[in-house]
Amino acid sequence: MFTTCIYCHADLKRNEAIEDFPVGRRLAFDGSRGRLWVVCRRCERWNLSPLETRWEAIEACERAFSSTRMRVSSDNIGLAKIREGLELVRVGDPVRQEFAAWRYGDQFGRRRKRAMLITGAVATAAGALVVGGALSLGGLWLTSRVTKTWYLNRVVLRTLNQRGAPVRVLRKHLYTSRLLPDREGRGWGLRVDHRPGWSGGDGRSTMIIHGREAMELAGKLMAKANRRGGKEGAIRTAVRRIESAGHPEVFLPEAAEMASRVFQETAKDHLPAGSIERLRKPLPGTLAGMSESLRLAIEMATHEEAEREALEGELKELEARWREAEANRTHRRQAARPGER
DSSP, rough: OOOOOOTOOOOOOSSSSSSTTOOOSSEOOOOOOTEEEETTTTTTHHHHHHHHTTTHHHHHHHHHHHHHOOEEEOEEEEEEEOTOOOOOEEEESHHHHHHHHHHHHHHHHHHHHHHHHHHHHHHHHHHHHHHHHHHHHHHHHHHHHHHEEEEEEEEEEEEOTTSSSEEEGGGGOOOOOOOOOTTSSEEEEEEEEEHHHSSSSOOOEEEEEEEEHHHHHHHHHHHHHHTTTTOOHHHHHHHHHHHHSSSHHHHHHHHHHHHHHHHHHHGGGGGOOOGGGGGGSSOOSSSTTTOOOHHHHHHHHHHHHHHHHHHTTTTHHHHHHHHHHHHHHHHHHHHHHHOOO
16 A cells, blocks of 8 residues: 655555545545545645555445535535545546646645745845845845755756666756657657756756656656646636647647747747856746746646556556655655664
């Protein structure tokens, strides 16, 4: 039984109400399609369960949902809270707008609130230092530059390249990495700038990937590019983008074509003199440089497509992602206790 969020590697907690599935404090289930998700209460993302016992768990969720009076429902989605404290989200046959409001509204909204709180706290602290005389305006400018440099060089993801070698993607690499249209019949690709190795070393390398690997990596990187979340209006616009394409599988190549066109037409005008490493803002058309609604739509589409492919592939790829998340959480625990053996 997996207990770690695929996306943020947080502990998913436990429940005592669903005997066949004792993981999670909020479960979402779709009985008609046989899908069961554990909603991470830290990042609010939905972790699709790969377990063979999911049918028994879905039936138990249905019984628990129907037996409680503490529930609110629309025609297609309902929320129930049972006495033990477990929350159940019952998914019927919602239109994409309604489903997106439930699935993505919480996570994008929580990211936005967190970003606003952090920005406000930093601005208040800096203002207090200037007013109090502890920091001059010149010192504030220098501190801002140093902070920006630190922020751009933060590692947002550690992963493996096509050869299985470890690489790390920094925040500034989201300013140059981008989706690529593929005219060889593979739909779309992903161009990712990175640094080799788990740590140390400078320089910039690039890898271009396609297929399932591109889908999985794009989902993770777009979550980092969308760290500020999105407003309700932007989420609705993102959903309409996918709806107008007809399906996430169709939308993603169109998004790659659109982003590439913007990059080719405008990026050269935003390149700094000298090294591209001096970039302080995202280049247009890159993962962090697209419009807010397009970034949100790509994250939604990659997650939904990854789930569809996982189900079609008998969930083997999804189980591998859960195992990777468990291993990452164990590694973090060990790294946090360097004195223990």
